[in-house]
Amino acid sequence: MYRHAGISLTDAKKQLVAGRLAKRLRHLNLSSYGDYFRRLQADGGEMQTAVDLLTTNETYFFREPKHFDFLRDGILPGLKSKGPVRVWSGACSSGEEPYTLAMVMAEVLGGRPWGIVASDLSSRVLATARQGRYPIEDAAGIPRPLLRKYCLKGVGSQEGTFMIKPELRGRIEFRQVNLNASLPDLGVFDLIFLRNVMIYFDIETKRQVVRRILPLLRPGGHFVVSHSENLNGVSDALKAVRPSVYCKPEA
Structure with missing residues (x-):
């Protein structure tokens, strides 16, 4: 994720990553995050999906x-x-x-x-x-x-x-x-x-x-x-x- 998007996911972000990807793992019928990691390595399209799930997109009109x-x-x-x-x-x-x-x-x-x-x-x-x-x-x-x-x-x-x-x-x-x-x-x-x-x-x-x-x-x-x-x-x-x-x- 760092190499692809510059996003630094430290150990402190482990719960955030797990929470946002859990539903995706169930959708793909994967039993572990290790399986999902291997999926990411083999499927560039899935990397885009992971980016979409892990990037925070909070925004609103006339913010700041x-x-x-x-x-x-x-x-x-x-x-x-x-x-x-x-x-x-x-x-x-x-x-x-x-x-x-x-x-x-x-x-x-x-x-x-x-x-x-x-x-x-x-x-x-x-x-x-x-x-x-x-x-x-x-x-x-x-x-x-x-x-x-x-x-x-x-x-x-x-x-x-x-x-x-x-x-x-x-x-x-x-x-x-x-x-x-x-x-x-x-x-x-x-x-x-x-x-x-x-x-x-x-x-x-x-x-x-x-x-x-x-x-x-x-x-x-x-x-x-x-x-x-x-x-x-x-x-x-x-x-x-x-x-x-x-x-x-x-x-």
Whole structure:
């Protein structure tokens, strides 16, 4: 798992691993974790299933709202790039983060061209993200004006759910990306969100991931991690502008 996804599963994670894989073992009629380990060695598809089961995907709309306040008031109004504004949500989970970004960008940028790339290692959560449909209780964190403007309430067979409007979903390209491997051609970005993923990496893996990502950030662009993270000892190529928000110096 460390080699495939950069996730450090120490002895302290033994109960977590056992609990999340137990149902899978029963599904495959395997009698031991040793049998499952041998299955993983022989079946690359099963490795993806294991990654899906072992990665934590807790997220919600407007999580850590100060980041979106700063995006709205401090980053987007000052962008000077002539082309489309591009943002990468590098650990998008089930889509709440990129859809939140999209709502803020739509409000601030108006008719200016913009787009979002949203990526994750887990194919399971990406399938949910692409649909853009969520339980109605998940709408609690979305400001009411934005909810009315960018979301559709489910009726009939979809009662109890809401969906992100197609015009917003169409602005987001969802990609499966392993941050611990060579990155595909994603282009360059004005802003990169990489929140709540490096907490699962050891220090050397963090350094390699950031080193891999930084060429994709425009000079003057911003790099955002979660409030529980920082880049101390990880990279000195970025300048802190406020807690958990960094800027790449101009060329």
